Amino acid sequence: xxxxxxxxxxxxxxxxxxxxxxxxxxxxGRDWTRRWPPAPLAVALPGNLDEVQGIVRWANExxxxxxxxxxxxxxxxxxxxxxGELVLSLERMxxxxxxxxxxxxxRVQAGMPLQAVQEAARAHGLVYPVDxxxxxxxxxxxxxxxxxxxxxxxxxxxxxxxxxxxxVVAGNGEVLELNRGLVKNSSGYDLRQLMIGSEGxxxxxxxxxLKLAEPPPPSQVMLLALPDxxxxxxxxxxxxxxxxxxxxxxxxxxxxRHVLAHGAxxxxxxxxxxxxxAEFDAAGEAAQQAALEAFEEGVNRGWIADGAIAQSEAQxxxxxxxxxxxxxxxxPHRPYKNDVSVRIGAVPAFLHxxxxxxxxxxxxxxxxxxxxxxxxxLHINVLKPEALADADFIAQCEHxxxxxxxxxxxHGGSISAEHGIGLVKxxxxxxxxxxxxxxxxxxxxxxxxxxxxxxxxxxx
Amino acid sequence: xxxxxxxxxxxxxxxxxxxxxxxxxxxxGRDWTRRWPPAPLAVALPGNLDEVQGIVRWANExxxxxxxxxxxxxxxxxxxxxxGELVLSLERMxxxxxxxxxxxxxRVQAGMPLQAVQEAARAHGLVYPVDxxxxxxxxxxxxxxxxxxxxxxxxxxxxxxxxxxxxVVAGNGEVLELNRGLVKNSSGYDLRQLMIGSEGxxxxxxxxxLKLAEPPPPSQVMLLALPDxxxxxxxxxxxxxxxxxxxxxxxxxxxxRHVLAHGAxxxxxxxxxxxxxAEFDAAGEAAQQAALEAFEEGVNRGWIADGAIAQSEAQxxxxxxxxxxxxxxxxPHRPYKNDVSVRIGAVPAFLHxxxxxxxxxxxxxxxxxxxxxxxxxLHINVLKPEALADADFIAQCEHxxxxxxxxxxxHGGSISAEHGIGLVKxxxxxxxxxxxxxxxxxxxxxxxxxxxxxxxxxxx
Numbered sequence: 001x002x003x004x005x006x007x008x009x010x011x012x013x014x015x016x017x018x019x020x021x022x023x024x025x026x027x028x029g030r031d032w033t034r035r036w037p038p039a040p041l042a043v044a045l046p047g048n049l050d051e052v053q054g055i056v057r058w059a060n061e062x063x064x065x066x067x068x069x070x071x072x073x074x075x076x077x078x079x080x081x082x083x084g085e086l087v088l089s090l091e092r093m094x095x096x097x098x099x100x101x102x103x104x105x106x107r108v109q110a111g112m113p114l115q116a117v118q119e120a121a122r123a124h125g126l127v128y129p130v131d132x133x134x135x136x137x138x139x140x141x142x143x144x145x146x147x148x149x150x151x152x153x154x155x156x157x158x159x160x161x162x163x164x165x166x167x168v169v170a171g172n173g174e175v176l177e178l179n180r181g182l183v184k185n186s187s188g189y190d191l192r193q194l195m196i197g198s199e200g201x202x203x204x205x206x207x208x209x210l211k212l213a214e215p216p217p218p219s220q221v222m223l224l225a226l227p228d229x230x231x232x233x234x235x236x237x238x239x240x241x242x243x244x245x246x247x248x249x250x251x252x253x254x255x256x257r258h259v260l261a262h263g264a265x266x267x268x269x270x271x272x273x274x275x276x277x278a279e280f281d282a283a284g285e286a287a288q289q290a291a292l293e294a295f296e297e298g299v300n301r302g303w304i305a306d307g308a309i310a311q312s313e314a315q316x317x318x319x320x321x322x323x324x325x326x327x328x329x330x331x332p333h334r335p336y337k338n339d340v341s342v343r344i345g346a347v348p349a350f351l352h353x354x355x356x357x358x359x360x361x362x363x364x365x366x367x368x369x370x371x372x373x374x375x376x377x378l379h380i381n382v383l384k385p386e387a388l389a390d391a392d393f394i395a396q397c398e399h400x401x402x403x404x405x406x407x408x409x410x411h412g413g414s415i416s417a418e419h420g421i422g423l424v425k426x427x428x429x430x431x432x433x434x435x436x437x438x439x440x441x442x443x444x445x446x447x448x449x450x451x452x453x454x455x456x457x458x459x460x
Numbered sequence: 461x462x463x464x465x466x467x468x469x470x471x472x473x474x475x476x477x478x479x480x481x482x483x484x485x486x487x488x489g490r491d492w493t494r495r496w497p498p499a500p501l502a503v504a505l506p507g508n509l510d511e512v513q514g515i516v517r518w519a520n521e522x523x524x525x526x527x528x529x530x531x532x533x534x535x536x537x538x539x540x541x542x543x544g545e546l547v548l549s550l551e552r553m554x555x556x557x558x559x560x561x562x563x564x565x566x567r568v569q570a571g572m573p574l575q576a577v578q579e580a581a582r583a584h585g586l587v588y589p590v591d592x593x594x595x596x597x598x599x600x601x602x603x604x605x606x607x608x609x610x611x612x613x614x615x616x617x618x619x620x621x622x623x624x625x626x627x628v629v630a631g632n633g634e635v636l637e638l639n640r641g642l643v644k645n646s647s648g649y650d651l652r653q654l655m656i657g658s659e660g661x662x663x664x665x666x667x668x669x670l671k672l673a674e675p676p677p678p679s680q681v682m683l684l685a686l687p688d689x690x691x692x693x694x695x696x697x698x699x700x701x702x703x704x705x706x707x708x709x710x711x712x713x714x715x716x717r718h719v720l721a722h723g724a725x726x727x728x729x730x731x732x733x734x735x736x737x738a739e740f741d742a743a744g745e746a747a748q749q750a751a752l753e754a755f756e757e758g759v760n761r762g763w764i765a766d767g768a769i770a771q772s773e774a775q776x777x778x779x780x781x782x783x784x785x786x787x788x789x790x791x792p793h794r795p796y797k798n799d800v801s802v803r804i805g806a807v808p809a810f811l812h813x814x815x816x817x818x819x820x821x822x823x824x825x826x827x828x829x830x831x832x833x834x835x836x837x838l839h840i841n842v843l844k845p846e847a848l849a850d851a852d853f854i855a856q857c858e859h860x861x862x863x864x865x866x867x868x869x870x871h872g873g874s875i876s877a878e879h880g881i882g883l884v885k886x887x888x889x890x891x892x893x894x895x896x897x898x899x900x901x902x903x904x905x906x907x908x909x910x911x912x913x914x915x916x917x918x919x920x
Contacts, residue, residue, distance in 0.1 A: 100803075100805045101805075102693070102697065102804050102805035103803050103804050103805040146646050147646050147650070148646075149644045149646075153643060153644065157621075158643075158644065160650070160653075161617075161621065170896070170900065174896035174899075174900075175896070176894065176896060176897055176900075177894070178897075180803070180872050181803045181805075181872070182801050182802070182803060182836065182872075182873070182874050182877075183613060183618075183801065183803075183804065183835040183836055183837070184609045184613065184618060184801045184832070184835050184836065184837045184874070184877035184878050185801060185874040185876075185877065185892075186606050186607050186608075186609075186657055186874075186876045186877060186878050186879060186880045186881070187874050187875060187876045187881055187885070187889060187892045187893055188657070188658075188659075188881060188889065188893055188897075188898075188901050188919055188920070189654055189657065189658055189662075189901050189904060190607070190620070190653060190654070190656070190657055191897060191900060191901070193620075193650060193653035193654065193656075194649055194650070194653065194654050194904075196650070196653075197646055197648070197649065197650055198648075198649055199648075202649075233562070237562065341642050341643065341644045341645060342642070343560075343563050343640070343641045343642060343643075344562050344563050344643065345560045345561075345562035345563040345641075372644070375643040375644050376642065376643055376644065377643070377644045412640050412641070412642075413642070414642055414644070414645040414646075414647050415647060416645075416646045416647045417642075417644035417645065417646060418644050418646050419646060420646045421646070421647055421648060425647070429647060429648065432645075432647045433647055433648055434636070434637070436630070436634035436635070436636060437636055437638075437648075437651060438648075440630065440634075440636075440651060440907060440908060441648050441649050441651070443907030443908075444649060444654075444903075444904055444907055446907075447900060447903030447904055447906075447907060448900060448903075459648055460648070
């Protein structure tokens with residue numbers, strides 16, 4: 001530890017765990033993007049709020065860039081440390097700190113994995129309803145930093161809706177206790193909401209007070225095969241009108257091929273271009289009957305080609321695996337990922353424009369898409385041909401993303417629905433946010449982090 | 461119109477409706493606080509977004525303070541113009557602009573009254589669920605500016621949850637289209653959320669895209685009489701565990717006396733210190749049975765002294781009037797109002813501390829309190845004795861508010877749950893928000909409104 005800045009940090013915080021081993025720098029310096037070679041200065045693993053504040057104050061004094069770091073499952077490079085930054089990992093701060101049965105809140109440290117949060121909530125007879133496939137690896141602090149969405153947004157909204165309070169070390173080194181669990185608090189700007197989705201550029205989330213919900217009623221899971229793209233939103237409208245949807249997720253035949261090749265079980269015979277996994281409340285016979293009737297109406301109208309309904313929890317899990325296993329099944333192909341959204345009402349027009357664009361621009365690549373169609377959110381994965389060099393592949397994909405960003409702008413959409421901007425989407429931010437908005441965001445960032453030490457180069 | 465600044469405004473926007481008649485200045489220069497003598501420079505009634513932008517740009521060029529103005533039903537002076545400001549009233553921009561059945565959103569102009577919004581939603585078979593007694597007079601833009609709460613927060617949350625997009629003219633004169641109806645949009649700071657609750661200090665809300673909800677199931681309304689204060693939160697916990705609550709509102713015997721004297725109908729015999737109006741889902745017999753059982757359990761445990769359940773819509777309205785009529789019944793007494801909140805779990809301890817404080821400090825005044833107890837939100841109304849001069853009365857109340865703010869700080873509460881800070885709560889803001897938070901808020905305000913033309917002197 002010959003770097004004098006690190007020596008100063010160690011002297012200031014003698015109990016702070018600091019890593020400088022090359023394997024640790026590699027491990028903590030990258031996220032799931034794998035695009036930037038990690039090169040942090042060191043990795044700090046604080047154990048408490050005081051240490052986090054000490055690090056941020058030290059960083060301000062020594063003008064060292066800090067990368068806040070959770071589970072590093074991010075897909076836009078928001079937690080990458082490739083330029084001598086200090087990685088501030090919340091990994092050791094991973095505990096639940098207290099449950100309040102009257103408030104129905106759970107206080108957690110930011111490094112707690114989402115799945116552990118969900119389990120802690122269930123232990124109290126309630127649920128933390130934000131959910132997605134990376135639940136075992138991602139941290140709640142990272143979820144907050146990107147306002148994570150996932151597969152239950154249609155029922156429960158994004159992470160933003162579930163934060164009753166935040167303890168934050170702002171970029172200027174001040175500790176902020178934001179909102180403190182109040183249901184009603186009209187006392188000036190809601191800095192809690194400003195912090196959510198700010199990708200570690202305004203402050204480091206150290207603790208969160210999470211709202212919990214009543215467990216949903218018993219549900220059923222259905223797999224639907226659809227004959228064409230236009231059927232997607234028609235079936236969505238039909239099901240939403242008749243059922244209390246908890247999830248409505250779609251994927252293509254290409255996605256299904258990959259997930260089946262990766263070990264998932266086939267649930268329907270025949271070939272169909274589009275599939276939907278729908279989950280909905282099915283507490284009584286009336287709800288189950290309504291589901292069957294909706295299904296039959298979809299079939300009669302020619303919008304549904306085939307379907308299967310899970311008869312057990314194991315079957316429900318098997319149907320869900322067809323959707324949730326996609327990302328993992330694609331990982332060996334080093335996919336280039338887009339994560340885009342439009343208004344729900346704009347989905348049909350956008351789908352057509354997007355499909356035409358992808359078919360025209362990507363004849364050489366396999367493109368797999370899937371997503372949270374009931375939220376207007378599509379994930380587009382372009383698979384890298386083995387023979388193609390990384391840089392060439394990414395360059396070709398970036399060209400198409402530029403066109404996609406223009407299409408999104410025409411349809412009023414967003415270049416990042418739930419992954420965040422980070423490094424990956426930064427070149428396209430101005431397709432989604434106006435110059436006036438970006439100027440205001442820059443000003444806000446300057447207020448919170450006057451020395452620019454938090455995640456510099458990320459977001460904008 | 462001899463003021464050269466107004467002449468410049470009229471020349472810039474020849475179609476702009478401008479009022480300078482003394483009666484108009486008086487009418488548009490004050491809100492429901494009635495504490496500050498209105499003294500605006502003039503009143504502008506723009507008819508479209510361009511005119512709003514033109515006014516804000518003119519104000520920046522001529523350094524004229526602008527007070528954004530909705531229904532002026534505010535209770536903290538946020539819309540008061542007492543120092544030569546231009547009142548920018550959205551009153552003429554009061555129309556619904558479009559409904560999207562797939563997105564389930566309603567686009568409205570900011571000057572639309574809340575009740576008209578609710579009616580427009582119902583005309584499309586949906587509901588805009590934020591609701592409170594001022595619905596006929598307040599505007600949706602004002603609701604957004606204070607993140608209005610009201611009587612359905614327990615089920616539906618505050619205004620914040622129902623805003624899918626905002627069209628804003630920022631203090632710097634830029635038009636911002638914030639979020640544009642996207643369900644998922646992780647593309648930098650959520651300036652929409654920052655704008656909500658900012659009391660016209662960051663920008664002027666011109667249009668809003670509102671989320672609408674499915675109509676709630678049929679409900680029942682119950683009036684409960686409670687023997688003591690400790691029973692309040694016990695009955696709340698009991699009812700919340702057994703029923704799907706839509707509202708849980710409490711008031712004291714003093715409040716009941718006023719509302720009965722004001723023409724409401726008595727629903728229960730006998731004298732009781734506390735009352736609750738509860739509304740809950742009652743779609744089938746099971747739900748109605750559950751309500752009766754919860755009631756009986758409360759009686760058996762000694763938490764409920766008496767009760768009545770509405771047997772018709774007219775009876776339900778009569779029970780609601782006992783709660784909703786309170787504010788109007790107190791108005792002739794020129795009440796000094798506190799609007800405070802704590803975490804739900806902190807309500808019992810805070811209620812005891814608050815009651816002791818009020819009994820000790822206000823022996824000379826009648827104090828009436830009521831509120832949204834299931835959200836931790838209490839309204840305290842101190843009635844002015846007729847003989848006492850306004851200034852003396854307010855001075856005595858301010859003294860107690862200072863003590864109340866200290867009690868709130870001890871209990872982690874807020875000096876403003878839903879009314880906003882405005883002018884009235886400004887002296888107490890630092891009991892609720894830390895110096896570090898206020899410094900950040902000042903910085904943010906400076907970014908949005910560098911010349912300080914929007915609602916100067918309000919909030920901080």
